[in-house]
Amino acid sequence: MWRRVTSVSHLTFAHKSTVNKNACTFKCWESFTTEIPRKEKTTYQRAKTPFITFVLGGPGSGKGTQCMKIVENFGFTHLSAGELLRREIASNSADGIMILNTIKEGKIVPSELTIKLIQKEMELSDNYKFLIDGFPRSEDNRKAFEQIFGAEPDVVLFFDCPEDEMVKRVLNRNQGRVDDNIDTIKKRLKVFTALNLPVVNHYLEKGKLYKINGVGTVDEIYKQVHPVFSSFHFEKQVRV
Ligand SMILES: Nc1ncnc2c1ncn2[C@@H]1O[C@H](COP(=O)(O)OP(=O)(O)O)[C@@H](O)[C@H]1O
Ligand SMILES: Nc1ccn([C@H]2C[C@H](O)[C@@H](COP(=O)(O)OP(=O)(O)O)O2)c(=O)n1
Ligand SMILES: [Mg+2]
Structure with missing residues (x-):
């Protein structure tokens, strides 16, 4: 494959x-x-x-928080697309200003650029289990990934969370992010509905989607996530 x-x-x-x-x-x-x-x-x-999991959900739906728990329990390498893009801004790279402006506007960075950053991290990793968090955020992201990697994800997690809960969480996130303000969040929610939900529906139709209720405590939500991965019996796999 x-x-x-x-x-x-x-x-x-x-x-x-x-x-x-x-x-x-x-x-x-x-x-x-x-x-x-x-x-x-x-x-x-x-x-x-590689065992690839895409982690989808709106801004503040709890993707990053749940990824940390999956990493602890199943030894995945966590690649947050947003985090890789923020790192690129911080490194003053040639694309930094364009990425910053795109993120401030709540829009999506060109797929090839995001995929290049993900690919680089995968190349650097010894691991074979990857959580790709916040990607694909559009059909263009998805199609470009499939074309470049020549493969589809093994699992797609989708954290389903009401907009008012996502807004509340993002406004309380307190990580100094340029996009965690009410104006950008409103734009991001529109982009999520218009561009990301078609990706969710695509994987639903393909039978790869695990829809998780994103409301509740972190542990309550993780109780739904854990069985998705325990069913793959990673702990029994021996690496040579
Ligand atoms: N189940 C939860 N209940 C309340 N707050 C949460 C929950 N999960 C995450 N958070 C908090 O909400 C904010 C957004 O979570 P995060 O994991 O960064 O979401 P995402 O990566 O989907 O944007 C963070 O401040 C996080 O600590
Ligand atoms: N595939 C992606 C992922 C993120 N981005 C940009 C646009 C997003 O609004 C920001 C932040 O993404 P990030 O996943 O960190 O955001 P949340 O954790 O969902 O709040 O990065 C992108 O352009 N393409
Ligand atoms: Mg996140």
Whole structure:
């Protein structure tokens, strides 16, 4: 199902390990394909194809909070698309100003840029289990991901939360975000309905959607999330 990606990322990176760096370059993409001969794999390469979870829901629906609990319990690597974009702004990169203005307007950053940031983090990770939080936020995001990665997610979580609850939570979030103000939130909610709900419906039709009631305490909500992942028996999987 997975294929090697050669066209989008021209990134070079060093693997964290000091051993066998060359063999680890592009390890992520090599393990995405079933065509790599067994003998080319090293113990530093993942033995498994990536297990990808998309985490969807409106602003303030609790995506990030629940992702932290999934990470604790199931050892996923958490990639928040919004966080990667905020990091890009903070690094004063060439795209930083455009990203900042897009986020302030409550709009969606061009898909290729967000996917490039996600892809880079996946390449740097030793893990094979990924939570991709806040992505895809539009059909364009979704289609671009599928085209670039040549694959679909294994699981899609959707935190369903009423607008008034989301607004309340975002206004109390207190993380100094430029988009956590009432004007931007109103715009984001419109964008969520117009662009993100079609993605939710797409995965519902495909039978991949796990709809979670996003109202309640963090633990009450996590009680619905846990069985989604325990059904995959990750703890029994042995990595080589
Ligand atoms: N179940 C909950 N009940 C009340 N507040 C919550 C709950 N889950 C998260 N929060 C708080 O709401 C805010 C938004 O949560 P967050 O996880 O950042 O949502 P998202 O990533 O979907 O925008 C945060 O301040 C968080 O601490
Ligand atoms: N796939 C994405 C994800 C986020 N963004 C931008 C636009 C979003 O309003 C901001 C913030 O996203 P983030 O997921 O951090 O926001 P919430 O956690 O839902 O409040 O980033 C994007 O353009 N494309
Ligand atoms: Mg978040």
